[in-house]
Amino acid sequence: MLPVAEDAENMPEIEMQWAVLAMNHAEAYWGLLQQRPGRDIRLTKVDDEIYKEFREIFPDLNVEFLQEDSDFKSPEMKAKWREFINRYEKKVKDFAFGSLLRINTHEGYEEKNSMFEIARNREGFNNEFSSKN
DSSP states (O other), X not given: OOOOGGGSOOOHHHXXXXXXXXXXHHHHHHHHHHHSOGGGOOSSTTHHHHHHHHHHHSTTOOSSXXXXXIIIISHHHHHHHHXXXXXXXXXXXXXXXXXXXXXXXXXOSOGGGXXXXXXXXXXXXXXXXXXXX
């Protein structure tokens, strides 16, 4: 039987490396949001496909205000997210890389507000940060 992610031991060194890399990505992304409206940002070559499938699978997910426990951490939602993400294994480099998400789109990356940005861009929730809005 193959091991599954839920059974993997959390190693502090690996978690710290992930956190540093995720924060670097978040800072770069935040810089992009300040330069142009989210609706104009493309994170991958397949953003349109990702967004379309995202909304087909998660039609009612309120991306403006995320609920960490109910939107991501229940066993049902973990399985749903894993199935969704795995569709992009051969299409997006680092398809399974974890990302920092802002729980409330109207606030920045802060510890209390950090936890899929394509949907937020398309639906205009990130536009308020751009100087060229």
